[in-house]
Amino acid sequence: MEAIFSLVVGLFFAASIYLMLSSHLVRILLGVSIFGNAVNLMIFTAGRLGGPAPPVLAEGTHHSVYPEGAASAPIGHTGEGLVPGPEGAAPAHGGTLAGADMAVAPGADAAVPSVGIEPTGAVSDQMSSLAGAASSASDILGATANPLPQALILTAIVISFSIFAFLLVLTFRAYQSMDTDNVDDMRVAEVEPVRPPLGY
């Protein structure tokens, strides 16, 4: 799945760079837009494509996913635990294995009991099976989606959309006032080559 996504991202980048090499502003803007989407997909892929389950655990689950002794260990250690694991699931969830627990568990505490949203349907089934089957943290991490890239992409989408909107209006105004959308002809801000004064 990651391989297919990588190819798609590559295609997006190729298309956007081709468009941005044009001298017409509208094409450049289309290229910029595709460029932004390519980056979003790339971040999504970089976060590893995990399972379909939401990263929210049922109440009580976190006790079973705790590795022995991790509960008392200080978190955020800068030891060998930080080295990306061979399966690639651990680094996608926030550094250390213990860290991964922390990234998941507080969400469970906050969302399930206090807000009172009961998981329903397939999600509920998956989660209960997850809670039952989970013997280690990496099992759960492999089955759930990674929430962090989604948060990053959401931020990036909002930013790139607003800037795109701004650039569209700017292009339109520039077209109105300079009567061209060809950047080669937009030379108002460039001074004509004049000879500098040759004497005092």
Added chain:
Amino acid sequence: MRKLLLPATALAAAALFTSAAAAAPTGDLRAEAMMPGSTPFTPWLTVLPILIPLLGAALTMMLRHKVTWQAPIAMAAVGLATLFGFLLFAEVAVNGPLIMAAGNWLPPFGIVMTVDRLGALFVVATAVVGLAGLIYARRDIDESRTRFGFYTFYCLLIAGVCGSFSTGDIFNLYVWFEVFLVSSFGLMILGGEKLQLDGAVKYGVLNLIATTIFLIAVGLLYGFTGTLNMADIRAVIAASDGAPVATVGALFVMAFAMKAAAFPMHFWLPASYHTPRVVVGAIFAGLLTKVGVYALLRVLVMLFGAEGELFYPLIGWLGVFTAIMGGMGALAQTNLRRMAAFLVVSGIGVMLVGLGLGSSAGLTGAVVYAVHSILAMMGLFLAIGLAERFGGGATAAGADIYARSSLVAGLFLVFGFAAAGLPPFSGFWPKLMLVQASLETSGVLGIAGVVAIILSGFLTTVTAGKAWALTFLKPAAERGPAPVAAAAEAVSVPRSGQAAVVLLAALVLLLGLVPQLVIVPAEEGVAGLLDPSLYITRVLEAH
């Protein structure tokens, strides 16, 4: 409606200040993922130079119909930010890196604001030039520009730049880049003249592409380190063997070199910085390119550690060419503002040479030069703005500004010589340090660095001297107005604008006479970059 809005903001502000206290831990797990209790006052210093300009931006936005209130609100916001910036600087100088975890989430999960010696130094410089710019803007920005949100954008720009210097999270750094980028778009097109639109198209598209490349690099970095916290990234990269740093590093270098306007990615800068109001061009020239240099330092030196040394020669050579090309470009200009824009580029080259040397002395020189350049480039643009007012908009040869205001002519010369690196102004010491550091470096790059720094200084001296002789000194032979008429014109030039430029000139002179004020914090900041163990300990063991 407006009456309703004000209490709402006050409430929001109150909520913002108490939210840390509200998130009290309740369970075992939460106690380990979150900090207990409320945040004491001291860590708030990391965010106050950002929060207060943000609040100022919100207030000026809400009260946009009250034109006369805008400048005082912005002035109060940036003034308070300056005050807290100095407090932050003092606190960090005494107690080392200061952190604040957003929402009390312990690093590396939440976003941390981390200010070390280097960040604090740049925050102070940002706030000071921000204040000087506002004093100048008081009379330079007309009513319609005020109505369209000049002060809102300005406050947001200051907040964004301060945020970039204060954050300890790489994605957050991207967000701050976007904050000041968006506000710079707003400032750039304010007024909507044809010239501005042309400049803004090039500025907008190229800067957006640069920031997006930065985002690509952040995404890939997250892909192989699994974390976004800067201290954690450093620990992961140091512990990992053969991480794909070269790819990600190349993207970072490309993005930040575009932002910093390094040759051959500098073309957008002289094509756009002369188009908006002079105070806008000044704040861009002072701050925005330096954020690119700061980010290069932070990412390549601190985050990548030994792996980043791969890129030092490339950056050094980029710097050599940027310094010389910038100087030559400036020499060829007939428009004063475009000349100043090329001098900004030339200065960036000098900083990159220091970064490329990679030694502690070279990096320190680059940081000191960056602080000098923030002050001197801001001052140079504002002095040109004053000259344009005295010259009635014309700054061509024979504008004879010296006869109308010897003060303005003198100020231009101060900043020109400071940019060139002549004593007793602030540019002299960092250039001396960089030449010394280059001589200590073996290899061709060391020699090229010396040549580039001295040659760019020489070119800048000639440029400033030529511009001064032709524009300021040369009497208008055939068409000049009589001096009496000129004196009458001069009265209309506001005193507050001159006060801002005089303040900057005094700072440039002060840093030239007492360079330790910057050199000492810069040295400690660079030591913190090269060996960030204290930084990492502070961030990752923040309980």
